[in-house]
Amino acid sequence: SAVISQKPSRDICQRGTSLTIQCQVDSQVTMMFWYRQQPGQSLTLIATANQGSEATYESGFVIDKFPISRPNLTFSTLTVSNMSPEDSSIYLCSTGRGGVYNEQFFGPGTRLTVL
Amino acid sequence: LAKTTQPISMDSYEGQEVNITCSHNNIATNDYITWYQQFPSQGPRFIIQGYKTKVTNEVASLFIPADRKSSTLSLPRVSLSDTAVYYCLVNQGGKLIFGQGTELSVKP
Numbered sequence: 001s002a003v004i005s006q007k008p009s010r011d012i013c014q015r016g017t018s019l020t021i022q023c024q025v026d027s028q029v030t031m032m033f034w035y036r037q038q039p040g041q042s043l044t045l046i047a048t049a050n051q052g053s054e055a056t057y058e059s060g061f062v063i064d065k066f067p068i069s070r071p072n073l074t075f076s077t078l079t080v081s082n083m084s085p086e087d088s089s090i091y092l093c094s095t096g097r098g099g100v101y102n103e104q105f106f107g108p109g110t111r112l113t114v115l
Numbered sequence: 116l117a118k119t120t121q122p123i124s125m126d127s128y129e130g131q132e133v134n135i136t137c138s139h140n141n142i143a144t145n146d147y148i149t150w151y152q153q154f155p156s157q158g159p160r161f162i163i164q165g166y167k168t169k170v171t172n173e174v175a176s177l178f179i180p181a182d183r184k185s186s187t188l189s190l191p192r193v194s195l196s197d198t199a200v201y202y203c204l205v206n207q208g209g210k211l212i213f214g215q216g217t218e219l220s221v222k223p
Contacts, residue, residue, distance in 0.1 A: 004158075033211070042202065043159065043213040092158050094211075103149075104211060106158025 002027055002095055004107035012113045013083055020079045021110045023093035028073035033104070034066070037090040046091075049076050083114045119203045119214035126220050133190040135217050137203030140184050147206040148179060148186045152199045153216070159202060163188070193221045 003026040013019050023032065034046040047068055049055045055068040069077045080087050090111050096104035121137040139148065147166050151159040163170055165177045165186070176189040190197060200216040 035213075042215050045210065045212065048210060094158070103161045103164065104159075106160070109156070109158055 002029060002105040004093060004095065004105055006091075006093060006107040006110050008110060009108065010111040010113075012115060014115055015084055017083055018079055018081045019083065019112060020077050021091050021093075021112075023076045023078070023107055025074045025095055029095040030073070031096060032070065032076045033094045033096075034068065034076075034078045035092045035094065035106075037092060037109070039089070043092065046078070080112065083112075085114045088112055088114045118212075119205060121201075121203050121214060121217045123215060124218040124220070126222065127193055128222050129194055130192050133193050133197075133219060133221075135188045135190075135201055135203075135219070136185060137188070137214075138185045139203070139205050142183050142205055148177070148183070149204045149206045149211065150175070150177065150188045151202045151204065151211075151213075153202065154199050159213075162201075164206065190219075193219075195221050195223060197221050 005024045007022045011019055032049045035043040036046055037043045045058050046061045046066055047055045047057045049068045049070040051070050051073050065081055067079045090109040092106050092109045094104045094106040119137050119139045127133045147164055149164040150162040152162050153159040163172055163175050163177045165179050167179050170177045178187045198221045200218050202213050202216045204211050204213055
């Protein structure tokens, strides 16, 4: 299993600013994922971040808006840039061993409110 | 990408068996079926995963028919603490695509 922590747990930000969310895993992992969960909704995959390569973004998400770093095998960051109230969501990171048989472990999430 | 469809909500009582069925009509040959549970203000938690027939662990059972176009999560003897949202997903090469989920409410 993997234990994941995220910082901050929640934040309230002003429109037009940026927030960087940190995700720390207690073991080395190859694949990390970032999700967004809007209030009362399901999770939407933003991007896949593998160490040593550029993040792969899902349809509707772009690097300029959600830049991701993956400097090593235990850490990743997601930045929400030039925020608007529509970016108010819970952002979660997860990881897994990869492959088709894959149990993923999720962090507790970062609750972001944009005013 | 395979899309999943499941009931939006279900109600049950403590001690009952709960079965949640999910359809995934365009599942691909290499896809696995995975179920996650999510409590409020927490990240999803893995419950069970399978490819075909039946899989059982200490928490639940997963029934998958031969055509694999649907699957059923079975929770035996639910308790109040099983109140949560349950997601059926198709695992495509390690990437999880979440559907709408089923909100299960267990009543005393």
